Amino acid sequence: MTVVLNDLRPVYVVGIGLHRYQFASDTPYVALGLTAVRAALEDARLDWPAVESAYVGRALLPMAAGRAILRHLGTTGLPIAHMENASASGSTAFRHACFEVATGLCDVALALGVDKPGAAPAGRAESLSGIRNLADFAISPATHYALLADRYAHRHGVATDDFALVAVKNHRNGAKNPFAQHQKVRSLEEILGGKKIAGSFTSLQCTPVGEGAAAVIIASEAAVKRLGLDTRRAVRVSASAARSQRVYEPNVPYDAFLTAETTAMALQQARLAPKDLDIVELHDAFSVEEVEYVEAMGLCGEGKALSRLKEGAFDIGGACAVNPSGGLIAMGHPIGPTGVGQVAEIVRQLRGEAGPRQHAGARRGLAHMVGVGAVCYVHILET
Amino acid sequence: MIKLLNPELYEEDDRNAVRLIGAACPTCSGVFFPMQTYGCERCGADLRPRRFAAAGTVTAQARVHLHRAANPPTPFTVVALELDDGPVIRALLTSDSPPCQIGDRLVGELVDITEPDSEPRRDLRFTRAVAQ
Ligand SMILES: [Zn+2]
Numbered sequence: 001m002t003v004v005l006n007d008l009r010p011v012y013v014v015g016i017g018l019h020r021y022q023f024a025s026d027t028p029y030v031a032l033g034l035t036a037v038r039a040a041l042e043d044a045r046l047d048w049p050a051v052e053s054a055y056v057g058r059a060l061l062p063m064a065a066g067r068a069i070l071r072h073l074g075t076t077g078l079p080i081a082h083m084e085n086a087s088a089s090g091s092t093a094f095r096h097a098c099f100e101v102a103t104g105l106c107d108v109a110l111a112l113g114v115d116k117p118g119a120a121p122a123g124r125a126e127s128l129s130g131i132r133n134l135a136d137f138a139i140s141p142a143t144h145y146a147l148l149a150d151r152y153a154h155r156h157g158v159a160t161d162d163f164a165l166v167a168v169k170n171h172r173n174g175a176k177n178p179f180a181q182h183q184k185v186r187s188l189e190e191i192l193g194g195k196k197i198a199g200s201f202t203s204l205q206c207t208p209v210g211e212g213a214a215a216v217i218i219a220s221e222a223a224v225k226r227l228g229l230d231t232r233r234a235v236r237v238s239a240s241a242a243r244s245q246r247v248y249e250p251n252v253p254y255d256a257f258l259t260a261e262t263t264a265m266a267l268q269q270a271r272l273a274p275k276d277l278d279i280v281e282l283h284d285a286f287s288v289e290e291v292e293y294v295e296a297m298g299l300c301g302e303g304k305a306l307s308r309l310k311e312g313a314f315d316i317g318g319a320c321a322v323n324p325s326g327g328l329i330a331m332g333h334p335i336g337p338t339g340v341g342q343v344a345e346i347v348r349q350l351r352g353e354a355g356p357r358q359h360a361g362a363r364r365g366l367a368h369m370v371g372v373g374a375v376c377y378v379h380i381l382e383t
Numbered sequence: 384m385i386k387l388l389n390p391e392l393y394e395e396d397d398r399n400a401v402r403l404i405g406a407a408c409p410t411c412s413g414v415f416f417p418m419q420t421y422g423c424e425r426c427g428a429d430l431r432p433r434r435f436a437a438a439g440t441v442t443a444q445a446r447v448h449l450h451r452a453a454n455p456p457t458p459f460t461v462v463a464l465e466l467d468d469g470p471v472i473r474a475l476l477t478s479d480s481p482p483c484q485i486g487d488r489l490v491g492e493l494v495d496i497t498e499p500d501s502e503p504r505r506d507l508r509f510t511r512a513v514a515q
Contacts, residue, residue, distance in 0.1 A: 131419045134474045138455050146445035147463050154485045199445035247425045250471045251442055
């Protein structure tokens, strides 16, 4: 018989910390990572030696970045594992840190996401697989999702310009987030009038390239008691689900299908329905993704996302706040940190500590990442 | 005759028609493009080559205005198309193709893509089929 996270002993996020996501700078990745970890330790009111295991998510930095960061906290000999899973690297680090605590292998674990573009040659291993293709050299991620946007608009008879409304909301949320790369309210006209990228997308509908770091500390109930941590600020992780892409029938929107499958697994583990979610942080690298994924998750019916968005259902204060952090479009997507940063935002919201972007009464949140390949990771957190 | 850029992906038959070199799985009956020898993506079995006509129907298109690499020069159009023989592939439209939309018919043709000071090459592009 197999078990899921929720069958094991409870695990809690007890500390969160971030280095602001930003455009590439002279700041060494060590400084980015240390800022996030020290902030998470301070948030948890925990000393570094209490952390027994570390998982470091990164996709752009070369090998063994974690030890180069963590040694400056004072070496304790803890095990360090590096996770590379494309955009889902941070989510993967978080999942395995949760499992290590949930299974009782350790009591306190760190999940750190850190990255810096340009530090090593970037690229997808698939391009080295030896299998050539007709047009892959011409298809960037923006173009991949522009093709999906064209299909969605055709399938549901909507205007492609309406996808920009996702960016209006997420830039508005990012403007209230001191850790966001973009912190400026943008009008629909400004977004539609921006630089054209691919299909209907303009630059402000696409995630920026950047750097940053995010850290969360996960602890068992025993550790929360033993270390005298604040139980009111501890947020339980009630589900962790992960899947990868299969072969689908022609013209199935596989990104949405993968999200639907993984989200359903996570909701089942937590014994929740989509309507129970107050906060969703999802992978909106391109505006159309949020539209496809809220439907795939069951937050609204098929083809209804744009009308629900226009009604304010996904605003902070709406039925379910989607990407209150600003999402990948405004908060940014430094790759390794992104999945960990989503967890940090949900914890902040569930504690009621999100200040001007607080979604009132938030009790349950879901974090969703996809990574090229494709893989999908979903976590649910509850107070 | 000018050489093909990717002769493992497509070929020209003796009547100058373009054929794609895809794959069929003898175990699960799946059809794929391109041919590869690593194993079927659906079931893991060894694939066998199968030729597909370079003709199909647009399932999505996107005009690209910004592209990091110099090749292809912007703007250009990427299409997803469902081949008449089954697989969905992604390809480039010829620069002189009429604009296309979902549901339009496309046919493949080999176009000269020779760059200055390099060996002459032809590559596969698609163009909107105009009703006769
Ligand atoms: Zn097969």
